[in-house]
Amino acid sequence: MTPSHPRLRRDRFTVALYGCFVVWGWLLYSFNPSVPLLADDLDLTGAQAGLHGTAMAAGAILTAFLTPRSVRARGRRWTLLASCAVVVVGIAVLLTAGSLATSLLGMFVLAIGGNLAISSAQPGLAQHHGPAASAAVTEANGVGSGVGLVGPLAVGACVAAGFGWRPAVAVTAALAVVTAVLVSRQPVGGAMTPAERAALADGTPVPDVPTVDVTDRPRRAGAPTWWFLAAIVAAIALENATTYWATDLVREQTGAGAGIAAATTAGLVAGMTAVRFVVAPLSLRVRPAMLLVVAFGVAIVGWAILWTATVPGVALAGLVVAGFGYGAQYPLSISLLLAAAPGQGDRAQARATLAGGIAIGVAPFALGALADVVGAHTAFLVVPVIAVVGAVASWVGGSALRREASAGVSADVRAAGVR
DSSP: OOOOOEEEEEEEHHHHHHHHHHHHHHHHHHHHHGEEEEEEEETTTHHHHHHHHHHHHHHHHHHHHHHHHHHHHHHHHHHHHHHHHHHHHHHHHHHHSSHHHHHHHHHHHHHHHHHHHHHHHHHHHHHHHGGGHHHHHHHHHHHOOOOOOOHHHHHHHHHTSSSSHHHHHHHHHHHHHHHHHHTTTHHHHHHHHGGHHHHHHHHSSSOOSSSTTSSSSOOOOHHHHHHHHHHHHHHHHHHHHHHHHHHHHHHHHHOOOOOHHHHHHHHHHHHHHHHHHHHHHHTTTTHHHHHHHHHHHHHHHHHHHHHHOOSHHHHHHHHHHHHHHHHHHHHHHHHHHHSSSTTOHHHHHHHHHHHHHHHHHHHHHHHHHHHHOHHHHHTTHHHHHHHHHHHHHHHHHHHHHHHHHHHHHHHHHTTTOOO
């Protein structure tokens, strides 16, 4: 008897691709709260330190063009292995940097490797898990942020012990090596083959999610994809701006030391991790677009608590609540985007990587530059504005997707669980 709801299978393929999220999660959540500390080391202004977000964005934008071509030409496994190697090189450059230029170069290389891994892994997971794609992608992001949860704590501990932030960030290279070993043991076929190329192999379109009628040709990106791209931009902008500069806000508003302020960022990651393991199965029963709208609303509540905090404990609570919202935003929005573009997963992911790269480049730099002028507290007023934009985009995109499904234009999306 067919189950009423799809189920998530955590097989070896899934575990191997989860490793990509572990690498990226550790990098983001150990390095981002270290940015103010890096600025102190290299005597940088807030705007200069924010250029690391710009370098990350440049790497992401380049990766948006590289990933679909690499996956089609060399296969998903080769692309994932190459991404791990690039991450190791980037870490070596970043941690030995003695100037802003070298540090930015290291972040640029890291962004290429990390985004290559994530933008290859997410369509692979969606293709492999079919109707359970939203759960797989959300849980993968949860695993990444769960491991990354230790990152800010590791940074705080290393700083308190007098070692600085670098040893904590160096763990990224070791995780990349482990992930490469796991990926190398996976067979070349199956979801390691992009859906577009698999379709050409037997003459039948192979979508990223099962369809009701496999003879339907993959359709061109429609209105819902652009709204979900907007939601992705908002989600990534919120997460990166907050993880980059929450440390400064906590220091400014509560008087906490650098180590304690950096460690409070763990509250954000803890909230993100917890909610992802709740949202993953919930997205198979509740409309993901509605969950996404709620997530942006929760982010605003968390921001309000953080913004009004005057002691580290309240700031930590605000970051946890904000994490409840942030954690659901990216995986749900990317899952909806992939579902709205059946048979075009790697191309849709490339668009998301490009849009996300722009958000990473603009948000931390803009917030850092604004903080230089008006202070971190006032600068953080942009956070709820971005969250409102994300909520509106999610609502409109979800409505458009349901209209297409009800009109019979996208039976494949309905089968993917977009209800």
